[in-house]
Amino acid sequence: MTTEAEAAATDSSGADSMGSTETTSGGEDGPPPPPLDLPPEPEIPKDPEGCHAIYAQDLLPTFELTIHPIVWSMLKQEWLDGQMNEDLGVNPKPYHPLAEFRYGDIVIQDAEIRLRGNPTAWYVDDKMQFQIGFHTNDPNGNFLGIKRLAFDAATFNRHMLRERLAYAVMRDVGIKAPCANNARLVINGEYYGIFTNLEKLDEAFLDRNFEDPTGDLWKRGNWTLKTNLDSSNPIRLNAMRDAATAEELFTYLDIEQALRVFAAEAVIPDSDGMWAGGLNFYLYDEPIGGKFMLLPWDKDNTFERFSHPPDGEYPANPDPFVWEKWTSHGRPCYTIALEDPMWFALYIDLIDEILHDGYAPDKMHERIDTWTEQIQEAVFEDVNKPYSDQLYLNKVAELHEFVDTRFAFVEAWLVCWQNGGIDDGDGYCVYP
Template sequence: MSSNRDIPSYEIHINEDVYKRFKKDVWSEDPVDAVLVVGDNKYEIQLLYRGAHIRKVTKKSYQFIFPKVTSGIKELHLNAEYIDKSLIRNKLSLDFFESISVLSPKSNHVLLTINGEFQGIYLQLESVDRYLLKNRNLPKGPIFYAENDNANFSLMSPIRKGIKKRFESGYSLKEGTKEDTAALGNFVYKINTISQKEFETEIHHYLDVDKYLRWLAGVVCTQNFDGFIHNYALYRRSDTGLFEILPWDYDATFGRDIHGKEMEYDYIPVQGYNTLTARLLDVSSFKNQYYHILKKILENQFTPEYLEKEIQQMYRQIEPYVIKDPHLKETIKQFYNEPEFILKYITNRNKYLRAHLSDLL
């Protein structure tokens, strides 16, 4: 249901009375029945609002659930990207993670119409679920969403200000069993209790360290401040038993925070944050491994030269539709200014990180 060259058009049809009630209660978690039309194809779906604070804005974000798996898809997320006036930060970030060998959901822009009323341009996000794994020929395994700040890889809760009652708190189980949830709790426990002497050897029984360090480099480059304790998913491969980490919800990146305000390029240190990161970087071999991963990324993928091509391509694709979006008329000037802003951020962030690579030695 995606296209690399053209932007697909999604038409939603809902019973008018149902739609009126749906629009009145944006905080409802109950799905409504609808029909999705894409070209000559029709699909029965269930439609929900998605997000938290973004439900307050005029342009809503949605989730599609397919009662029958369609083209290898069970769920889709349509993000309004209303706070990010460039409309590309999320996709730019997820594509960037993919370029540095981090498992990442696919995304593409689409046009949305509901009951004949054009809603504007949206970013379609692949759901992190069993079908993502299947579509990439990856082994089955449990998947957890990091929902809140308790997903900080610590035994201490920043919410309760004390020891967690359950070490797996902060996560919701997307795929898996109670036994898998217990394994996650054990993983968090081990992160915090393995002795410093044994950590370098023992952590390899629980975590794909190389993939975690690549993810860490991606978060540090893009400066997703929330990304260290949520805005991610965990996947435990059934063939190795090791946890891998995936990025999610990366619109507050490339120099903007969750409110769309400027975030200084030196806001997040080269070491990043969270308990697991701190323990890994306390080991000389892991710190050296991270140093070389980040150095190579700063020389290749996280450069103005590499990312400018991506930015320009995305802008050429979406610009004709952004100017027609009924929700973006007042911010169109900022839309045109954002590429320069993003590229300036990349330039400054790259220089800052290069200057602080020595902190890892």
């Protein structure tokens, strides 16, 4: 049978590109058969902003998991032993068979489940956090095009909005950031709790966000390669990390794109991204532009996380240029870029844009109110959350207050830099 590709390679005389003739199954003089009619690839549903529909902001999905009692006991024990296993070099988060994953009428019986998060923050009385893998038994396995679902419940994200709100700000200002909403989990027929429903930075994310999704994706942590495991090497990554000047850095890193992420992390603010000297980010070696792009990740240490006194470990309002966490792992890309006056001027402009377009208080308060109304009943019904309903409400109020305070602080900071302020020698803006 002649395929469409073969037909396209055949000239009008019936000779293919090598000059030979071909007899079709329709007979020597008969017409070729029609091309094979393959079913179309299923279309992945999307919400109005281009996110997968399962992360739509007007949706509070409920996922039902059936977990064998032995597997459930193993997960509980792994939660208790997480730090010890990590210290011993034992994988603290192995996948286990999931008897059934159900969403509405969709039932999947070959998925797997594991714990997620940092074992150092797994407290005994906390709600466990999970990741579902649809790809672990079948590389092509998926749920509506998704390979992994991540359910986050960071201990101190008590209003359940940190990551959802941070990523929304970033997407609003043109950053390729994960999509997120909230979701309910029902385990073995009983409501287990509410989570942040996070889009993973993986192959599906790259497909959604990049014209060419075939580049190398590196997770900072221990510089773990997440794609192209059989064909890549760290030569380009190491060259970028070895850059000593802005010119050298520009060869490998999309500095303008990275500064936009730095500026967003500074405005929000975030204590764990590259801006602060943290490890929570990815780098994508984008093939078309030929440069690395900074991708934000793990935004549960944001907003009112900065509630310490002004001179505390996490100041209530960290300076958007100077502040660096005391446990910093270094931030050479940030420092090298901002030593250049041109890139520093762009950084100031980007903070202005992000503050007023992405972090505008009216928009922020509307989102907080809308999403709180959406999830509040599910929070109250969550008997596994490690805090009271009243503390939850207090934290929502604190988030509102923090947004206003942060906006005013950064706006005043901008006024100084944009109206003749100079560096005092330590990076702080002062008037001459």
